[in-house]
Amino acid sequence: MKKFSLVLxxxxxxxxxxxxxxxxxxxxxxxxxxxxxxxxxxxxxLTNDNTMYTRYTNVERYAKEKILRLSCQL
Structure with a gap:
């Protein structure tokens, strides 16, 4: 998995x-x-930040299994 953060x-x-x-x-x-x-x-x-899903869930594993890209936004 390749993970990067941006500020838009x-x-x-x-x-x-x-x-x-x-x-x-x-x-x-x-x-x-x-x-x-x-x-x-x-x-x-309204709570947490854009890193919440990568820290507290298995979303990276799901992305790998389903071959999709994820965008976690504030």
Missing amino acids: KTLQQNLKTNVTVILPENEEMFSDKMKPLQTLYLLHG
Whole structure:
């Protein structure tokens, strides 16, 4: 699994948003540039932060089994 964190700035509200993205290591899924990757967006609500799902759940294992990318956002 490849995991990285980003800080995105919204244009409308001029706010910063923390995002964690998890990608499977299956290189074959990136070979077809025209086929979009399956993506699961996990929004944590008002408590915790964008790292909550990777710290307290098995979401990385699920992503590996189902071959999808995850985006955990604030």
